[in-house]
Amino acid sequence: MSTIEMIIEERAASIGNFLVGRLLPFREKRMVGPFIFIDHMGPIKMSERENFDVLPHPHIGLSTLTFLFEGSIMHRDSLGNEVEIMPGAVNWMTAGKGIVHSERTPEYLRHSEKHMHGLQIWVALPKELEQMEPEFFHIDSTQIPSWTEGDIDFKLIAGEAFGRRSAVPVFSKLYMLEIKSSKRQTITIGHELYGEAGLYILEGSIESDGNTYQPKQLLVAKDSSICEFVMEANTVIYIFGGEVFPEERFIDWNFVSSSKETLAEAREKWIAQKFPKIKGEENEFVPYPSRIKK
Template identity: 40%
Template structure:
């Protein structure tokens, strides 16, 4: 068994943002670390409960040089973007939106969710694009729940969201080598964590879990030492996200909703959004989120 100090090389407690009716726990980017593999942003949103007539409205806003990955635990979002995409996402499915040279999108609670009491719980991540693909054409894809491979280890149920894990390959586009999985641990359940990725991290979104006997805290990101094998285990049951992949050779910078290998590109995107030079969203072009004044909540650190 790998000793705990050799297995976990970094522990990141998220910053917490209270968005009125629900909380967001943000683990990446952090002061101590910007990326794990291609993952440069990691949010747990909720869980939250809404009464009839209530919901979420993430107004139109821009992105560049990244891909967003939306994965729902509970509830639903209606995604719209400047390509004309209009897609409902529900638990177990994936929305992958590639910003490339620039895209605008919104995410809102659908009408049927607003009409009744509802819940919302989701994991939202951003994936940095490799240098040669940062300015690619924008794209959007939706992969339904039944298209993603699911493994049953007896006491663990794992859905492969991106990349190849446990001998299964997800049909979701990747731009750099990427691993991403949703692991449900039943009481007493266990699953192996494989070493095949440059960088890996695990995040307990609910319940309890331990890694090779080391108890893990909920809402905490644990970065694993490269090349190590481990066993993930739960006493009472828990839910864990596994993410990581290829280590980038060139650093990435983050400012608000923009990611790039070049800081001047971030400044250009700020100017373009402020001047409304980004494309609009068909059917959702009456609102927008303005450029933050001062330091935004999402930044990388020098």
């Protein structure tokens, strides 16, 4: 990554009873490829009296990607899915025209000490698929392509790169890669990527053009074809990006669309509680926040 267009620092944001580090959207960079929202959750240790509880809330026009490093989350949605997300697995939920889901600490962990650490990501849908029927897929960690080249470990969490394809059923040309290095070495992968590229440092540090970059920084490249940098020993990074959509995307709370009218319709539909319900959680929901500008 010899030419960096922008450095985005994590900013604290609240998701109910939990603080996260927000990376996207950023006021000067709303998206990287089709990636429109990225939260870094944790790392945090919770006591036996604390739990991760995000009540039922809606989405439209996007796919969510949940990837944990530590901990466990119980996912429930209005399609009837109930799946525990474990480290290394991928939850891929496509909202399309509308879905509701909740995310909570599993029952068997609610009265014990626990840890939480991971990434919550939104990927915008192509315009022609924004109103598709909602879908849900859970991809086990054993289905994620992983390989080693020398002292570098790679994992293709989603999309296509390096002549490989992840089992995550994406809808546009994109990639999300995990790269781990056990020793200091130069990484050159630009020719394998395409579109826009962002690099997030989870652990360790990298060097580029004589500058050193640390954890909790998202580096946005000017050109994905020039991704060359030095990884220090025991460094873990995530590279994501892909082809840019021709149309602008707008965000209103948990809704994403190329149409502001569609966002307004979704907002009023949620306020009127006309979205589908999650079985067993029919009377719980996150209210539309009044601070959001209509």
